[in-house]
Amino acid sequence: GNTVRLLKINNFLYPPFSADVIEGVPDLEIREDDIIICAYPKAGTHWVWEIARYLLAGATTGVPLAEKDNCMIEWMPASSLDNLPSPRVLNTHLLFRQLPRQVKQKRCKIIYVNRNPKDLAVSCYHHHLKLSQFYNYEGTWDDFLPLFLNGQLDYGSWFDYVKDWEKTVQDNPDVPIYVTSYEKLKQVRYVSSRHGVSWTVRVVKNPVDEITELSQFIGGSSGRCDRQFAARVEEKCSFRSMKSRKGWFDMSNEGEAIMYRKGEVGDWKNWFSVLQNEAMDGYLKQYMSDAKTKFLYDLPRPPM
Numbered sequence: 001g002n003t004v005r006l007l008k009i010n011n012f013l014y015p016p017f018s019a020d021v022i023e024g025v026p027d028l029e030i031r032e033d034d035i036i037i038c039a040y041p042k043a044g045t046h047w048v049w050e051i052a053r054y055l056l057a058g059a060t061t062g063v064p065l066a067e068k069d070n071c072m073i074e075w076m077p078a079s080s081l082d083n084l085p086s087p088r089v090l091n092t093h094l095l096f097r098q099l100p101r102q103v104k105q106k107r108c109k110i111i112y113v114n115r116n117p118k119d120l121a122v123s124c125y126h127h128h129l130k131l132s133q134f135y136n137y138e139g140t141w142d143d144f145l146p147l148f149l150n151g152q153l154d155y156g157s158w159f160d161y162v163k164d165w166e167k168t169v170q171d172n173p174d175v176p177i178y179v180t181s182y183e184k185l186k187q188v189r190y191v192s193s194r195h196g197v198s199w200t201v202r203v204v205k206n207p208v209d210e211i212t213e214l215s216q217f218i219g220g221s222s223g224r225c226d227r228q229f230a231a232r233v234e235e236k237c238s239f240r241s242m243k244s245r246k247g248w249f250d251m252s253n254e255g256e257a258i259m260y261r262k263g264e265v266g267d268w269k270n271w272f273s274v275l276q277n278e279a280m281d282g283y284l285k286q287y288m289s290d291a292k293t294k295f296l297y298d299l300p301r302p303p304m
Ligand code: A3P
Pocket: 039, 040, 041, 042, 043, 044, 045, 046, 047, 119, 122, 123, 124, 126, 237, 238, 239, 240, 242, 259, 260, 261, 262, 263, 264, 267
C-alpha cells in the first residue's frame, strides 16, 4: 500500500513488531554504567552507537569490539538485553518519558542524535521501502513525504519528537544528556592525484573534536581518549568500514543492508522537488520556528 502499517500503543505510533517488548520497556532492568543512544529513526542511531562502543572498548583494550548485537530497547526481549556484558550501549527511538524508569533513577548517560529533516526523510523513505514486508509500504517518494510531514510514521511526527527532546534537555539540567548530530560527526575528505602518481587525501571537515568530546562525556577509560585515538575511532566507524562489518540485523529479507544506504549529508537534493522543498520549509517555519536546534543541510564541499 502507500501508507505505513503501524502499531499504536498509549497513543504513540510504533513499528509493527514487538508489541509485548514495548509494553515491558518501563520496567526494564538498567545498569548505572549503561549508555543510552536516543534518536528519531534514521538520524544516525547505529553510527553513534558504534562510535560509543568503540570509545568504551577501544580505550581500555586498544581492540575494537568484535560482535555486533542488537541493543534496541524497544525491540529486544529483556532477557537478551540482560545477557549483554557491561558496559552496555543501548539504543532507542523513544522519547525521554518513555524510557525505562531506571534510566532516570540511575542517572544513566544519554546521547541524543539530531539530523537535518530533509536527509532524514529521504533515509526514512528507503527504510520503509526496504522493510516493506513489515511496513506493508510500497509507495513512491511523492507518496511518502506527506506521511513524514504529517507524522503518520513509526515514532510519530519528527517535528514533535525533536521539540520534545529539546524540552527534555531544557527541563532536566540534572540529567546527563549529550546532544550531537549526524552532520557534526560526518567527515568530509577528498582524494586528489598529484603528478598522476601519488595520492593525497585532504580532510575538509574533521569530526575528531566532536568524537573527543563524546568520549569525555562517556567518561571512564574512554574519557582518556586522545585525538589520535579519536581519529582511529572515526576511521573504524566511517560509513565504509561500518558497512563492511554489517551484522545479521542489518539485513532485510532480500539481503539488502538496511542500516547503510548512502551515508551522506545533502542527498536530499537528489530527491526533493522544488515544491516538496517548499512544503518542508513551510512545515519547518510553522512548527520549528521556536526550536533552538539549528540544522545543517549541507557540508563544505571539497574544492574542484
Ligand atoms: P542514509 O539512508 O541517508 O544513507 P539509523 O541508524 O538511525 O537508522 O540511521 C541510518 C542512516 O545513517 C542511513 O542514512 C545510513 O546510511 C547512515 N549511516 C549508517 N552508518 C553510517 C556511518 N558510519 N557514517 C555515516 N552515515 C551512516
